Amino acid sequence: MIDRLRSTVGDTMGRLWAAVRSMSPRQLAFLTPIVVVAAVAGVLVLRTGDDSTVSTNDETPIARRRIVSTSKGVSGTSKKASAPSSVPEEVTSTTQAVAPVTDVEVVPIGTDSGGKAGPQLLPVLPPEPWPQGCCAPLTNLGFDSPEGAAGPAVAVKVSNAPEVDPHTNLHRADLIYELRAEDVSRFIAVYHSRAADVIGPIRSGRTADPPIIKSLGRPMLVFSGGNDYVMAMMEARETDGTLVRMLNRNAVGSFFRSDDRQQPHNFYGHRPGWIAARGAEALPPRRQTDFFGAGAGVNTVSGQPVKVSVDIGQSHSWWQWDDTSQMWLRFQHGRPHIDKDTGYQIGRTSVVILGTGYPPSPADDRSPEAASTGGGEAWVMTGRDYIHGTWSRANPDDTWHLTDDAGNPIALKSGPVYIGLTDVKPVIE
Template identity: 35%
Template sequence: MKRLCSLLVAVIAASSCSSDASSELGASTTTTDAPAVEAVTATTASTESTTTTIPLPVAPYTGLPFEGDEAALQRPAIVVKVDNHPRSRPQTGLDRADMVIELRAEGVTRFMAVYHSDLPEPVGPVRSARTSDFDILTALDEPAFAYSGANAIVDRGLGALPIYARYENRTDFFRARNRNAPHNLYVNPVGMQASLPDDAKAPEPWFTFADIDTVIEQGRSISGDVTVVFQGSPIVRYRWDNELGGWLRTQDGATHSTESGDQLAPANVVILETTYGVSRADAASPELLSVGFGAATILTAGRVIQGTWSRTDNTVPPEISDIDGRTIVLAPGQTWVEWPDRSVIIPES
């Protein structure tokens, strides 16, 4: 009996040892339940697609973004002396000029249409140069100048200016058969520009442009016509058209339209009151005195701002300031510069 008990004890002990060993081996060699694994939410790194917008270059005379070949902005301006005699109307290409400058001639006004960011084909009718043109051209950074001719004194004066002169006998000009001379000469600005040297100078801005929110903080809103009076010349009126975003132009009570039938409606009108002297080249011809200072009326974004203009010499454009001496800023777009010598009539509201 004692022996049986001893055997039983030995068997139990062996069984116990076998169980302990199995436990130790089981960790590495036996199949057991997998340990609980905490769930992890997989996340994919999201790369946000970003587009870098490179701002478009800005045309110096309009303040508008330029979508064409940027190299075109490095070319000089093309200035065309455009007729405003009743028989010359409607003109061609005035609506596409970056800037138009109106000044007195003999009993009429004429335009210096400045083309840079847009070159229409053709422009006209083209008329002759005057001494008034000299001090405008010198502030346009060596432009090309298209005119129909000039007397000997004006020709010599133009020859002394830093400009590229182009006149009627060039291949860029032609006579329209449906009009009578002298109101039938036209020029092709594209052809003019192609003939200029590669190192010709790019122009600098004449005015400061700003966004509309900034522009409308100036001056006051206006309704009705603003009247510009040149001595012995057409009475010019401008009226704001909110839908067009421009100032509708009339002359002597008639709509002033281009040959396409569209009424001229610049985004800005800069009216600089001045005086005229007698031309050194022709006693019958008035000569604009554009260096100096005077009263200014600015029409932009449906607002009228009154102030002053000043110009220290003929190589710089006029500076325009409000009555507190702050620079007046313009809405981007076409600008007409008026140099009247009589009066500017502004409605009360």
């Protein structure tokens, strides 16, 4: 809606300027007050934020600086970036080698303030290989994070406004939730098994967040702020042991604003700094879904599609099956969804779509709150297989129970997981 209004106002202001240039001095003197008022109104509209914004009390403004590395001092990455001499060299990756790329696609990066794709280009790489082994709770694979199995679950509220695409290190989250925030979606990206330093862009917390992440155990929740209701709720949820809050004031120096994007789309943070500050207060995650070989049996397969399209609010994305990586590759805004610094496309072994409702949040009736307890229809892609069924979750402490149409538990194949909460039925092809 904001984008359409911007376009209309921009066109109108252009026509107004052309008319003004053709007027006589006497006509200009008469119309000057009207033109000034119209111009001011137009500028205010054009500066309006994205549709995912409601009134919040975000953290104190933080000095801008350019992102120079997404992995400084963190193991498990093979990409180097230019950095000041004070930045330590990164440690050699513990993941398997990346296969050579034969067909490299170049895609536009969305960085301009109008919500459209910008002119910058970045090559698209296949999904980054995941560490082999066992048994990270959220992937059933191995670890390359410095903290290992004992490390805390770190859940980060990540924006998905058009201006923030591509993201930084979203591809390294073990588990990605996608849910509505007004017209567009936001992510809750949960990190545990993978090394990842800079993460973002980070946005505000919402009332839907604690019920979704409570079943992790006692995770750290990283967010930029919130309105008075949300901030009070987050404090209460920390007091009752649901989560550990991570805001700028909790780890000064571990958050920053980049200088390549406009606010509020440029807020990032360092996961190692968060863990150093409050990681001892959080816990490793509990398993959220059943995996093959971890107490689950055989799925009743409904088919083997190649594409699934998902609408969450006005955010449209799709997942395409890739035989080479044996993953579902994510696309949005008409192009591959890639990592900002490396070009790795986001890939998931399992794509789980849960049908649910979005009643208004008690914090702001413009903000929808995903219903994450109860149950509903489920569409599960795991590996090459599609299983139709239902989901159920008795309360926020409970994990996600997925059952096929025959009543059998659905088991996921080992690997990273995406869970989308939507009130629109996906299109499976």
